Amino acid sequence: MIQVFTNVKFDWLARRRLFIGLSTLLMLAGLASAIVRQAVPGGTEPFNLGVDFKGGTVVTAKFLQPTTPEQIRETLGKGGVPEAVIQPVTDKAGTFLIKLPLAGAGSEQSQVEVEQGRKKVGEALNLIGPEKTAYEIIGTDAVGAVAGAQLRNKAIAATFLALVGILVYIGYRFEWSYGGAAVIAVFHDVLVTLGFFSIFQWEVSLTVIAALLTLVGFSVNDTIVVFDRIRENRRLHRRDSLYKITNDSINQTLSRTAITNGLVFLSVLAMVLFGGEVLRGFSLALTVGVIFGTYSSVAVASPIMVWWEQRLEASDRAAVLGAAGPAPTRSRTGGKTPNRVAATRPVAKRSRGAV
Secondary structure, eight states: OOOSSOSOOOOSGGGHHHHHHHHHHHHHHHHHHHHHHHHSTTOOOSSEEOHHHHOEEEEEEEESSOOOHHHHHHHHHHTTOTTOEEEEOTTSTTEEEEEEEOOSOSGGGHHHHHHHHHHHHHHHHTTTOOBTTTEEEEEEEEEOHHHHHHHHHHHHHHHHHHHHHHHHHHHHHSOHHHHHHHHHHHHHHHHHHHHHHHHHTOEEOHHHHHHHHHHHHHHHHHHHHHHHHHHHHHHHOTTSOHHHHHHHHHHHTHHHHHHHHHHHHHHHHHHHHHSTTTTHHHHHHHHHHHHHHHHHHHHTHHHHHHHHHHHHHHHHHHHHHHHHOOOOOOOTTSOOOOOOHHHHSOOOOOTTOOO
């Protein structure tokens, strides 16, 4: 295996408070952005929801000459429709979905808004050429706010179920302390990514939800690699403390983490720079997620797992000492203290290894 870093001796757990503090600060910044935007009079929504969630008008147009989403977006911008989202229909050449955000409210205005949206798009596309000659509008649809709310709820449910599945799987394959630490780390990655979307008001669409679900799988995979090395080293070095084993395991997998996650980062960065507006939300979510997913597998998941294991170990020791009964007291006559049962009784060790 290619080794980018060799003989690394960095003490990651010694800086766990700094890492946890940074993560907490980032999550609080995202939370503050969401609360302030909604609480301030005349403010905006916590997140810049796209047509998929907020509702709006979808115009389906077929272009008779080869064109690109960027050209269509530029034409619509010149025609007074700068907020449109352009999405190509992959199975129909030259066909695009032009999504306009909801301007009005209420179901009674839906049909009126659909007609207005069709008219605005048609007037803007006339800059390319007349209808039926340069393009053809083959359909218009309204995406209601109720449908958008249903999509939003399903997206939240899908993310939650993914986290539950990860907890069950890692708890079965490793231990519940490992599973809990991994889920907390993944939850941290999702919250930090959403915080960036709230702070910078990047649009949240269905592709962003797909990116978050992708991030969940990516982040937990990186965490499992570190946890698997910790489990292996605990079997090989039973006399070492969990603190030392965890630091050694992180350092041993550092080259793999840098190579794998570095290549993924370069890929999503290319999508940010060259993917266009259609992939912008997806690529931004993955870019932020890859950075903090890599960070959390080292700086969040491992310290939480060590803390959890140490608490369990202390609980087991307390249970053994409690079962041994109270230690005898010194004789009132000044004699020597009898041998304590607890002092000679061996303390049962957990199967996890020494801490």
